[in-house]
Amino acid sequence: MQLRMTNQREMILQELKKSKDHLTADELYERVKKKMPRISLATVYRNLEILSEAGMIGKLEVSGRQKRFDWDTGEHDHIHCIQCHRVDNLNLNRKELGLLSSETIKGYRISGYRLEFSGVCSQCLKKNRK
Amino acid sequence: MQLRMTNQREMILQELKKSKDHLTADELYERVKKKMPRISLATVYRNLEILSEAGMIGKLEVSGRQKRFDWDTGEHDHIHCIQCHRVDNLNLNRKELGLLSSETIKGYRISGYRLEFSGVCSQCLKKNRK
């Protein structure tokens, strides 16, 4: 692992953790820029990739949209709103699902899975009622 | 519903069904172009969107990559190769999972879910051994 923490890298990581949210690269770029005005968007992208590679953050590639990055690296699933595209955490009992038991399916060597619910979040439901 | 079938629309639908695969818009464009050389890529994109809207094909927004379209509209899950990005079908017993039972989770009104395994497909495993 042994990941060298540069100022930019550290700042990106801290801002993501502070947000306690699932931010996109450019959302994070906007936040980091407030403190480091000269940082480049490419640096944000590169470091998010490096940090997720190192397992220090999670990467969410959800529903064909922009990638989002997750400060929480613990095992959990996600649920997202098909209207405003927010992503929330979800804790399902994975053992009960019994899905991870098999190491190969249809000839694939399984490395992981993603369970992704979609629907309309409470904020959007409220908005729609108006 | 009542979808008017233009020549282009029909051709796109037929080529996708014929392929029995999960094609991207540009893969399909290449195939359709063989029979309709003057068709536009935009038309392919547009009609794939319209067809999936009408429920005549499925849309797969998988792992942050290119969208793929599915000739098979029956309920099924997917498994994809993290190496070559192919997508295969998977039939899991959904009732057993007991996941669709709840209509709301964390305030969301659930409209669906996607279970997506990832791993290395047999072709890639074979390739790697060489």
Add this chain to the structure above:
DNA sequence: CCTTTTTTAGGAATAATTACCAATACTATG
């Protein structure tokens, strides 16, 4: 310090997709 390696900023390049719009094709009437 001086040299080597890594990282950065900034902009250019790329890939996938969508938007726009003038030209066509189709539909339904009179």
Add this chain to the structure above:
DNA sequence: CATAGTATTGGTAATTATTCCTAAAAAAGG
């Protein structure tokens, strides 16, 4: 059938998200 209205198409420009490139800056290691 002529024709007016609507839908769809082709071609291209624009957009979005992301990666690539390169010279400069920063850090590491003698």
